[in-house]
Amino acid sequence: MALKCDVQYGKGSSGFKLTKVGVSGVRKPVLIKRPELTNPLNSVVNCTIDIFVDLPASQRGSHLSRNVEVLREVAEESTSEPVTGLENMAVDMIRKLLVKHEYAQNAYVNIRADYYKANKTPSGRDTLELYTIHAGAHGVRDGEIRKTIGVEAIGMTACPCAQETVGEMLNVENPGFPMMSHNQRNVVTIEVTTGVDENIIVDELIELAEKSVSTPTFELLKREDEGRVVINAHTNTRFVEDVVRNGLTLVVHHYKDLPDDAEILVVSDSQESIHKHNAYAERTATMGELREELAQNIPAL
Amino acid sequence: MALKCDVQYGKGSSGFKLTKVGVSGVRKPVLIKRPELTNPLNSVVNCTIDIFVDLPASQRGSHLSRNVEVLREVAEESTSEPVTGLENMAVDMIRKLLVKHEYAQNAYVNIRADYYKANKTPSGRDTLELYTIHAGAHGVRDGEIRKTIGVEAIGMTACPCAQETVGEMLNVENPGFPMMSHNQRNVVTIEVTTGVDENIIVDELIELAEKSVSTPTFELLKREDEGRVVINAHTNTRFVEDVVRNGLTLVVHHYKDLPDDAEILVVSDSQESIHKHNAYAERTATMGELREELAQNIPAL
């Protein structure tokens, strides 16, 4: 049956342009290329995806099903040719979206995905830890596509100020001794936005994020490992501000070849054990701005 | 217009009874009686409410709008006569539900509500802290109504095992000195289910919950208070198991007049700072069972 309903092509109830129209919260498993891992457990990532394009004033509706078609294509293709990174999959989707939505000037893809990465506890035991990948891309017709890759890692911070206060209150003579403090889950996010040709390895981003906190955390800790994690946290106390600045320093030093227009986001969100609310710090900047600030300050890292 | 649609009265597509039919997630502000507080900030509680009755095999549909009518009645009545407790409001609703749903043998009400209570920090500063009330009731036609009142309080626990391990690893000679450990948010829940004539004061339940953890937490802590909270936690280390047993002991001692058939639930859910997952402990028992166990063990509290 040839259904001729084409109300989407009609003129809208007013002539306003729309910034973003599309679908949100679409779920899809994707196969990614991880040469170092041979079992599928770590190669399938379950994605939650938002896909938008803009809409001119002259058209009433966007063709939302095309967004899902594009997603299905790239997910299907991943089964024969695993994607090299979710941000690259997002770029691929942007290109297809701008073809399918001939009226759109902008296309946007945002992806969140659970991600498992092998790690080692302080005493060297193998562990598999959970992270969240943030990926996405934004493309302008006849213009540039920018892509974002980022990670969210749950670590631990111990507070330097409470540690010093407690030492003072208990009249401790040896200030070098790691005094107790409050400590808690700290969610660190690092995102990097660049042109399509840059190549950021998500496993390296996770390592930078975990070096930013007082200590990474682990799903399984036998006694000595547990003690070591606690000691590491308290000999390495950090405010949320420290976490973000450490993350920025690590990013600037690690990505020496990234262009100055790369955009960096670092966030530290601390689920304070002494409060019912969170402590939070954030920096957004271009790589160029960070390099300039760094040149003016010899970091103490 | 007299609409005669009465498909709810028709026979269902099969003859099965249904256990619970109703509405969930209804939001409603209610005015509660708090004589000690003169400003309205602490007398209005925003409730999220589930209301169910059972349904015989002979009837196709339950009249869901009657559930909302009952809720509106009690909420409206609260503006002239504040309710004495959300569990008593639930009992009131049960009675009305069994009248309105003439076909029902059981009625169920579950309520969650944010609740603010004045407290003092270790150094005596005033503070207003947030808790969650759990309330509800279940009634049987021509039978008993049982009501539940409970609280969920966010406190802090420090781990006794990691503390001992760290002392050993650092070869600390003075074992009485409060050594560092991992500490974190711990959500304690205490619920008490009784007949309609018992009278549980929710503010007292909150106090018992906060005594169960290593230390309560506070929205505002100046330096000395912060140090005091950290020291209190580390001189008062507790596993999730300890938190639940402390809660049980406090409940048994505090409610000496409650009958043996009162049902008690105590939960401790610890958002572990050293792991990405939680540690959890729970006990459900009647007051009679707890009293018997207590009689066999002189508690060390």
Next chain:
Amino acid sequence: MALKCDVQYGKGSSGFKLTKVGVSGVRKPVLIKRPELTNPLNSVVNCTIDIFVDLPASQRGSHLSRNVEVLREVAEESTSEPVTGLENMAVDMIRKLLVKHEYAQNAYVNIRADYYKANKTPSGRDTLELYTIHAGAHGVRDGEIRKTIGVEAIGMTACPCAQETVGEMLNVENPGFPMMSHNQRNVVTIEVTTGVDENIIVDELIELAEKSVSTPTFELLKREDEGRVVINAHTNTRFVEDVVRNGLTLVVHHYKDLPDDAEILVVSDSQESIHKHNAYAERTATMGELREELAQNIPAL
């Protein structure tokens, strides 16, 4: 270093038994056996898992790390020998837990996992849809192990009462014509709890769940498919009560060989489009009870 901290073995702060002690919210990817599917996208399931045992009054703490060890073992084993079902993995875990926790009388495992299943739209297009698996097990030392497998499927319901009312209000002469009504997302849950020897195919449970609602839903619908889904919903209107009873009928007819002590849960949770709250219906019963009720009523399905 031989750390001798053994505070867990000490006596608790009181002599109360604990019902459940363990870890919650542990995340783990597992490989499951799906012979009909050849690509890994549909064989890896990301699980969120709670693992508990009970604790006698005589022991202060449970050894929580053993719970994670058990989980790691079964997940690791799945990479060489995919699990035949998450409920069977849960049974395997129960057996290991009762060995590792020599003091425990009960062990509990609860699993939630995203799950993708191939389906076809009304016009026959291929689609991959998302579901949630509910799995678990409970074992008693020297007693029985019971296992649970269930699914949560998002479908659509259209309301029969509003449809009839609208027809009356608009004075429609042809009552057979599918009149408009309100329709919405309806989340159906079916869970089956049995002994360890029963064999429930999760894909069949999903099919029963999707037959219970007015129509299943799809990630991608071109024009005719979209129209067909809407028409199907409105020629197949259902209350939440109908959804649960349809689910019960389908379960009783499909699982003729399940013993009478199998426990069945069917839930329908409707995110009402005309209200801000949900409509909800639930039945819990044994297979024996359902068979008896069915024998007394010839179902109209």
Next chain:
Amino acid sequence: MALKCDVQYGKGSSGFKLTKVGVSGVRKPVLIKRPELTNPLNSVVNCTIDIFVDLPASQRGSHLSRNVEVLREVAEESTSEPVTGLENMAVDMIRKLLVKHEYAQNAYVNIRADYYKANKTPSGRDTLELYTIHAGAHGVRDGEIRKTIGVEAIGMTACPCAQETVGEMLNVENPGFPMMSHNQRNVVTIEVTTGVDENIIVDELIELAEKSVSTPTFELLKREDEGRVVINAHTNTRFVEDVVRNGLTLVVHHYKDLPDDAEILVVSDSQESIHKHNAYAERTATMGELREELAQNIPAL
């Protein structure tokens, strides 16, 4: 005891500035002025609040407790002098934050709050519906303060395209007759950002949001009202794109006196009944841009 810990004043581990440092998720009840309502149920709003300032490179830590002090002050003051709007409370907080954080150049406040507003069903019955307020402010030292007030309203949309397709498929001769379609919850957000002197009435914003969708929804609908809501939705079908454009048109017409630099956000998020994912549309623009677009297109509203 005079504790001299002042690590916050020390230099950070690197010289990077931070964009936002503060607390998030603080909960606080506030009393607002609602002259038309005499009972406290509708005058107390429970707020969830984020409070941030920026931090220069020269300082290690921000004084987070000052953020909570500012919040406590304004909440306490509201009990004797109810706030005229949460966005005005946010402006008040910005001024106090820039005094307390002498090193900060920027201050940010974000507020979310549940809000109840009286409404009438189609047949004129009284109802009290739940909305979410979005409020906030951003201030620059020695510069301007901008404030935001917005609402989030849950309404209903019916799809115009599916309606037309169904009519075609069923070969309906009378195209004026309201044909069935899929319909669902649609969450509309309207936010307006202005200088401090503008005065936006939040109840009016809610009315604009509810006029943007196919129909508002209600907690209690007796038969005729329910039919009326369904008919209204289907004689008033709207895409998410239509909802946003209707919202923009209503805002432009309603706020004729707002300056051209007022910033407008309108979002429509549709919890599609035929899909498991959402449909989404958004426009961000200044009032000046919207007026210009409107001048070029005579709206059909």
